[in-house]
Amino acid sequence: MSAGYLARLAAPRRGVLLDCGGRIYSALETLGLERWEFQMVSTIDAARRALRQDPGAIGLVAFDGCQAWPQAELEMLLARSDVEWVALLEEGLLRSERVSPELLRNFNDFHSLPLDRERMAMTLGHVHGKAALLPRAKTAFSAAGDFGMTGRSECMRLIYRQIEKVLGVDAPVLIGGESGTGKELVARAIHQHSLRAAGPFVAMNCGAIAPNLIQSELFGHERGAFTGAAQRKIGNIEAANDGVLFLDEIGDLPLEMQANLLRFLQEKTITRVGSTERVKVNVRVIAATHVDLQRAVADGRFRQDLYYRLNVLNLTLPALRERREDIPLLAQTIFDEQRVHASPQVKGFSSAALRAMMDYDWPGNVRELINRVQRAMIMSESRLLSVADLGLPAAVDPVTPTLEEIRTNVEREVIETSLKKHGNNVSETARRLGVSRVTLYRMIDRLKIVL
């Protein structure tokens, strides 16, 4: 048993309890469990943030008569967090439709109400012991990416570190990068993991709106402000109050509108079209551009003062061709996500297809990769997706797979099928395949199998 594991076992034990009314939290506190500290949160977003800030904590979810948690959101929390979960349920709920069996499957243990001190101590002790083993699994997970993004190349790791820094500061962010590199994904991640997560995320593409409508889209208008303004309309800035406004293609904002946006950023107030009243708003602006804004400033197409206001924090996403080593992992992740929509016989990528993907320049970046893999999965008539299925330029050397490639493909298929059959349980899969867990972990790593 490693010293790290023993130290984690001995450390103070912490739990984050998702409880809307606080009744179960009080009951838990009353038990006075030694060495345990609990933090109560009342929303799923708050739970996500608390667990992020406290990686050693276990998660608890209270199900009582007070409120039904939104199932999809709760499932996402239970699935994405690398956390051990315990459910505290009112007894009747175990058989109710409000808490489905699928949902319950995500928990390591249950405790029905009323809380029993001894049983609770045992349940929590057991789950804490499991959680203390987790750091290894955590490393494996974050190796695939972070913030809902896929990629473990050095340039993506740099992006994750930069996002981490941007989360703690409530200043504007300017995100650069070619089309399809994930700028909106990053903006959403910043919103979701920052203190504004409970507020709205409003996205607006400045290049897709007719110039005469942009003012009212941004600032809103009063009834009768212009012909056709039959109702008062709240603009996107106001709609994003307490949250984030994502301005995509900011370089396409007409010059006169740039002046208005600058005024809003300086004064933190807006005036609806057709009104004189100034409305105070509290919005974080995240802007994105695929063009070089500095050049636009030099050419007089973009205001320098606005550029500086927006560019307080800057992130530039790499093109996919600058992180080719992430292509197999991304392709496999997309494949796994889309498997349900694919023809059932499709099992993976041919080695020629993988090579062609690595050689291709991907002008449309990750979006193009998603489109090509999705289309190939639907259209393919063979077991392995081919270069032609992906619509990529044919490989220069029509290749016969080497023995090594054939072996690798067979190994990957056998391991993946077996893992799937045993619900991703590595110990069970290793036992069935007649190898040790360590050997299986090594093979999973070498074959880049995503668990």
Ligand SMILES: Nc1ncnc2c1ncn2[C@@H]1O[C@H](COP(=O)(O)OP(=O)(O)OP(=O)(O)O)[C@@H](O)[C@H]1O
């Ligand atoms: N690193 C990544 N991991 C997983 N998916 C990604 C990644 N980067 C981008 N995507 C996916 O690629 C698609 C395009 O991403 P997104 O819309 O964020 O790009 P964008 O840079 O904002 O594009 P545009 O400039 O055209 O608006 C989305 O489906 C997004 O989820």
